[in-house]
Amino acid sequence: MKFSNYLSSIENVSIYPVITLILFFAVFVGAVIWIFTRDKEYISKLENIPLENDNFINNTENENESN
Amino acid sequence: MNVEKFNYDNQIVKLFLIATIVWGIVGLLVGVIIATQLYIPELNLGLSFTTFGRLRPLHTNAAIFAFVGNAIYTGVYYSLQRITKARMFSDVLSKINFWGWQLIIVLAAVTLVTGITTSKEYAELEWPIDILIALVWVVFGVNMIGTLVKRREKHxxxxxxxxxxxxxxxxxxxxxxxIELPVTFLKSYSVYAGVQDALVQWWYGHNAVAFFLTTPFLGLMYYFLPKAANRPIFSYKLSILHFWTLIFIYIWAGPHHLLYSAVPNWAQSLGTVFSIMLWMPSWGGMLNGLLTLRGAWDRVRDNPVLKFFVIGVTAYGMSTFEGPMLSLKNVNALAHFTDWILAHVHVGTLGWNGFMTFGMLYWLVPKLWKTDLYSKKLANVHFWIGTLGMVVWVIPMWWSGITQSLMWKEFTPLGLLKYPNFLETVLQIVPMYIMRSIGGLLYLTGILIASYNLFKTMGKGSFTAEEAAEAAPRGPVTEKLQYGMIHRYLESKAILFTVLALVAILIGGLVEIIPTYLVKSNIPTIASVKPYTPLELEGRDIYISNACNSCHSQLVRPFRSEVERYGEYSKAGEFVYDHPFLWGSKRTGPDLHRIGKKYSNMWHYLHMENPRSMSPGSLMPPYPWLLENKLDDSNLKAKISAMRTLGVPYEEGYEEVAHAEMAQQAETIVNDLLDNGIVVEPDKEIVALIAYLQRLGTDIKAEVAENK
Incomplete structure (x- = not known):
């Protein structure tokens, strides 16, 4: 018996690839939209987190924001 | 301004860091030993505990879970405290995490060498240890999420x-x-059988690579690479994009380990398509790492930390290009079951995981011990010897994989196999095995040099267990959901984020796994395929316990060359009673699925006693203890009943007659051996193993005979 027979014997199996495609594209498009709508300042704040002084407060930006 | 004072917990980082070095040496040492055993089998010293089949899972588990595992904890426990500006959530949980993990490693080492194993690759540990792993892992997760919840850094x-x-x-x-059904305290059977078990195993196996060897190290790369280079990551936006695409795609790619197997075609194709898609997000990560160093390459020249990171990230790029390529069916047909796969894996582990870890250690130790590295020169020596070791390891394995595979497939003009004797193809690649072990030895030398250098650095510095820090508390989220800030909102909610990440990977997992449950009822029943007899069942457990599947596959692919060499190709319906499946992933020796009735009982007896007596020049180690050991059949009843619970159609009450049936079958084999001048008692392990081997793949022959 051919393996493709399993495929046809699963009910509505053709829906799986469709679900796959839709989900993947939704996530991908969502991520792209989100990324390109971010402002520079926000991104630069994030990317500098590891470079901040770990031990003492030296980041005035942080200060302003928490107020 | 409101400032909170707190301490970073460096003690826990130190513990994991030392464990990383120690287990790294152990794991690599075992690797060099088994690499050498492949051409000098006598190096097992004649002991079952140190035979290749048992040591191979010890090597993989030590390298992945002990060395790389502790490296992950080291990096996470250091970096998470800094990026959240908070001490770890709970010191107690940190300690449980550390000591629990080390306990698991020790238990793993003891059980694997004594043959207590489930046989599933990278998941060999038996059920009580599995439970312990789950508990310790949850402790790690709670500790991490707790830290994120109480963090001071807003983002x-x-x-x-x-x-x-x-x-x-x-x-x-x-x-x-x-998910396995315990039979005794140290024995269980996978609830899945055959094709299903294979799909679940490689859904796990592939994603263990993805989420234990890849995602945590990308996280470490995103912290330690900017730290060491003292500049932010090349593109934060790219990091987000490749994060979501990576975790979403990775989870689907598992079936590429099962191409041309008895797994349904649609699942194989799904695996291939997603594997190729994976290439993009993987390279997104690699480029993001490498481009962080743009314009700073001069610093790479005299900074050993950056050197290690550059080779590490490059190795990641190489293996994530090779991976999708290997999942193409035509390439896979050539590479699967050969040394090429090992080469691929070791570019990832030695290059990506190993070198990222070394870079991190060379950066962390001086930092934690507040001093300079003891010797930059030695670190450079380590770098070169490690790189050379990798090259000498990987290139011969590419070579041997392709050479052997082509030999397996070569036909003479008359249409016969050119190398009908499997051993011929093995002896051809022995020089490559020797080179590989030298490569491993070089790499091991590298880590020994590193440990000397790092311990010397620790000796000259002074360690602060409690590192003082201060930060402003994180105020309430004041920003409202005004202008498309949904993600920013989500991202500030650690737990919600965790749930969403879970949903993302579950969707992929479920869509891949659910159909395999459906497949179960759709596997064409082969009427002649019957459950194993009690003696064969015990023999199968001996096969598992000696990890024969480390070197022998049980899966004949539908190729002319394989059908010619081994016999009829394997059908899904033949494995319905195989809890667990034993397809294997590497053919160091020939496939065994059609071994049944191919040779006499005497052949198997003498071959187990000394393989070279039957196949001169064979590289299989002798198994004389199978001839001596008495078969422990005390759990036979429990095994039969467990199998019945899992759906194997043993009749009710079969347990009661099982022992008698077993004795009867053993007697037949013993008598046959006696006729050939071999005296053996019926209660020895060898008798059960012969019974199992003689049964393998024979049920379908009965079907063919009936149809004629």
């Missing part, structure tokens, strides 16, 4: 996303793949 840096997805996914994978 969550991308590294933490990778850590969270690691925690969530590994938990799901580990639990999903370890």
């Amino acid at each position: 969550i840096y991308v590294a933490a996303w990778f850590y969270i997805s690691t925690f969530v996914t590994v938990a799901v994978l580990h639990i999903g793949n370890s």
Whole structure:
């Protein structure tokens, strides 16, 4: 018996690839939209987190924001 | 301004860091030993505990879970505290995490060498240890998420996303793949059988690579690479994009380990398509790492930390290009079951995991011990010897994989196999095996040099267990959801984020796994395929216990060359009673699925006693203890009943007659051996193993005979 027979014997199996495609594209498009709508300042704040002084407060930006 | 004072917990980082070095040496040492055993089998010293089949899982588990595992904890426990500006959530949980993990490693080492194993690759540990792993892993997760919840830094840096997805996914994978029915305290059977078990195992196996060897290290890369280079990551936006695409795609790619197997075609194709898609997000990560160093390459020249990172990230790029390529069916047909796969894996582990870890250690130790590295020169020596070791390891294995595979497939003009004797193809690649072990030895030398250098550095510095820090508390989220800030809102909610990451990987997992449950009822029943007899069942457990599947596959692919060499190709319906499946992933020796009735009982007896007596020049180690050991059949009843619970159609009450049937079958084999001048008692392990081997793949022959 051919393996493709399993495929046809699963009910509505053709829906799986469709679900796959839709989900993947939704996530991908969502991520792209989100990324390109971010402002520079926000991104630069994030990317500098590891470079901040770990031990003492030296980041005035942080200060302003928490107020 | 309101400032909170607190301490970073460096003690826990130190513990994990030392464990990383120690287990790294152990794991690599075992690797060099087994690499050498492949051409000098006598190096097992004649002991079952140190034979290749048992040591191979010890090597993989030590390298992945002990060395790389502790490296992950080291990096996470250091970096998470800094990017959240908070001490770890709970010191007690940190300690449980550390000591629990080391306990698991020791238990793993003891059980694997004594043959207590489930046989499933990278998930060999038996059920009580599986439970312990789940508990310790949850402790790690709670500790991490707790830290994120009580963090002072408002935003969550991308590294933490990778850590969270690691925690969530590994938990799901580990639990999903370890669902087994305990028979005794140290023996269980996988609830899945045959094709289903194979799909679940490689859904796990592939994603263990993805979420234990890849995502945590990308997280570490996003923290330690900018730290060491003292500049932010090339593109934060790219890091987000490749994070989501990576975790979403990775989870689907598992079936590429089962191409041309008895797994349904649609699942194989799904695996291939997603594997190729994976190439993009993987290279997104690689480029993001390498481009961070743009314009700073001069610093790479005299900074050993950056050197290690550059080779590490490059190795990641190489293996994530090779991976999709290997999942193309035509390439896979050539590479699967050969040394090429090992080469691929070791570019990832030695290059990506190893070198990223070394870079991190060379950066962390001087930092934690507040001093300079003891010797930059030695670090450079380590770098070169490690790189050379990798090259000498990997290139011969590419070579031997392709050489051997082509020999397996070569026909003479008359249409016969050119190399009908499997051993011929093995002896051809022995020089490559020798080279590989030299490569491993060089790499091991590198880590020994590193440990000397690092311990010397520790000796000259002074360690602060409690590192003082201060930060402003994180105020309430004041920003409202005004203008498309949904993600920013989500991202500030660690737990919600965790749940979303879980949903993302579950969707992929479920869509891949659910159909395999459906497949179960759709596997064409082959009427002649019957459950194993009690003696064969015991023999199968001996096969598992000696990890024969480390070197022998049980899966004949539908190729002319394989059908010619081994016999009829394997059908899904033949494995319905195989809890667990034993397809294997590497043919160091020939496939065994059609071994049944191919040779006499005497042949198997003498071959186990000394393989070279039957196949001169064979590289298989002798198994004389199978001839001596008395078969422990005390759990036979429990095994039969467990199998019945799992759906194997043993009649009710079969347990009661099982012992008698077993004795009868053993007697037949013993008598046959006696006729050939071999005296053996019926209660020896060898008798059960012969019974199992003689049964393998024969049921379908009965079907063919009937149809004629």
